[in-house]
Amino acid sequence: MKIIDLRSDTVTKPTKAMRQAMMDAEVGDDVYGEDPTVNRLEEKSAELMGKEAALFVPTGSMGNQLALMVHCERGQEVICDADAHVFHYEMAAAGILSGVQLYPVTDLHNENGLGVLIDHIRPPLSYLPQTRLICLENTLNRGGGSVMPLEQMAVVYRLAREYKLKVHLDGARIFNAATALQCDVTDLSGYADSVMFCLSKGLGAPVGSILAGKNEFIEQARRYRKLLGGGMRQAGVLAAAGLVALDDIAQLSDDHENAVRLAEGLAKIEGLSVDLSKVQTNMVMAEIQELSVQEFLDRILEAGVAAGPMGPGRVRFVTHRDVTAADIDEALMRIGQAL
Numbered sequence: 549m550k551i552i553d554l555r556s557d558t559v560t561k562p563t564k565a566m567r568q569a570m571m572d573a574e575v576g577d578d579v580y581g582e583d584p585t586v587n588r589l590e591e592k593s594a595e596l597m598g599k600e601a602a603l604f605v606p607t608g609s610m611g612n613q614l615a616l617m618v619h620c621e622r623g624q625e626v627i628c629d630a631d632a633h634v635f636h637y638e639m640a641a642a643g644i645l646s647g648v649q650l651y652p653v654t655d656l657h658n659e660n661g662l663g664v665l666i667d668h669i670r671p672p673l674s675y676l677p678q679t680r681l682i683c684l685e686n687t688l689n690r691g692g693g694s695v696m697p698l699e700q701m702a703v704v705y706r707l708a709r710e711y712k713l714k715v716h717l718d719g720a721r722i723f724n725a726a727t728a729l730q731c732d733v734t735d736l737s738g739y740a741d742s743v744m745f746c747l748s749k750g751l752g753a754p755v756g757s758i759l760a761g762k763n764e765f766i767e768q769a770r771r772y773r774k775l776l777g778g779g780m781r782q783a784g785v786l787a788a789a790g791l792v793a794l795d796d797i798a799q800l801s802d803d804h805e806n807a808v809r810l811a812e813g814l815a816k817i818e819g820l821s822v823d824l825s826k827v828q829t830n831m832v833m834a835e836i837q838e839l840s841v842q843e844f845l846d847r848i849l850e851a852g853v854a855a856g857p858m859g860p861g862r863v864r865f866v867t868h869r870d871v872t873a874a875d876i877d878e879a880l881m882r883i884g885q886a887l
């Protein structure tokens with residue numbers, strides 16, 4: 549039995565077209581700036597994000613951490629949502645690499661987030677750390693792939709300007725956000741000084757993320773990328789797959805439709821509850837009643853469906869290009885039987 553893998557959109561495998569492009573990629577030494585395919589991906593990405601420049605990085609985590617390193621000085625503070633990836637899943641790197649303190653704010657991404665945001669910007673007192681950066685995440689992963697609307701991003705950005713703060717957008721899934729909002733990605737990235745997005749998630753590339761921003765910002769990020777050991781040589785073989793991935797953004801709306809299909813099905817299964825109003829992109833969070841999270845995951849895996857743990861009593865299902873609507877129906881049947 550083939551497992552239907554809904555743990556994450558990172559499990560997507562490169563398509564035939566990507567593998568072919570990787571095979572045919574023109575390459576050079578990217579540390580010398582001589583890889584034409586990497587250069588092409590960086591130019592195209594900068595243009596897509598409406599920024600002056602972009603940098604190809606091995607992972608989204610490195611992209612986020614480079615942004616913190618460039619924007620901040622040691623001892624400064626970064627405001628982020630309490631559910632932020634940068635807070636939960638980046639190995640406390642902000643403290644280790646940038647010497648900054650993260651200030652996680654509950655509900656920052658919710659409608660009333662603006663009020664709480666203002667409350668967390670430090671006044672300029674000699675005995676307080678100084679706020680430097682607001683890190684937003686759209687879509688919000690631990691928030692179940694929830695989308696921050698444009699108006700809210702605009703307000704945060706205006707506030708940041710007023711307080712002379714920078715805004716970094718963790719846009720690992722910025723194309724999912726733009727798809728859900730039916731807007732251009734530049735509408736979102738325009739409300740951030742820097743933006744990171746992942747090629748390796750729903751877009752399906754095997755490896756890589758992009759950091760974009762102003763020329764000077766990217767120049768410094770390039771130095772720090774080398775410092776972290778991220779200066780890759782003939783990286784064009786990877787960038788080639790990224791370029792193909794960027795031609796294929798439209799398919800994300802299928803993933804969103806499949807997530808709704810999955811959520812509606814899960815909501816009908818006894819022992820599970822799903823808040824359908826929170827299914828906005830390619831993720832579904834389900835609350836488990838009777839079983840423990842581990843028992844639940846073990847049981848559905850035995851039946852041929854993989855999902856991931858997401859805190860106490862919660863599991864996460866992620867739809868992606870390697871699962872079809874028929875796979876979703878099959879997964880629902882298997883889960884129903886397993887329970």
Ligand SMILES: *Cc1c(COP(=O)(O)O)cnc(C)c1O
Pocket residue numbers: 606607608609610612633634685687688689718720721746748757
């Ligand atoms: C996956 C992810 C990242 C980091 O990407 P990696 O390539 O796994 O390091 C950053 N932010 C968010 C919101 C993510 O989902």
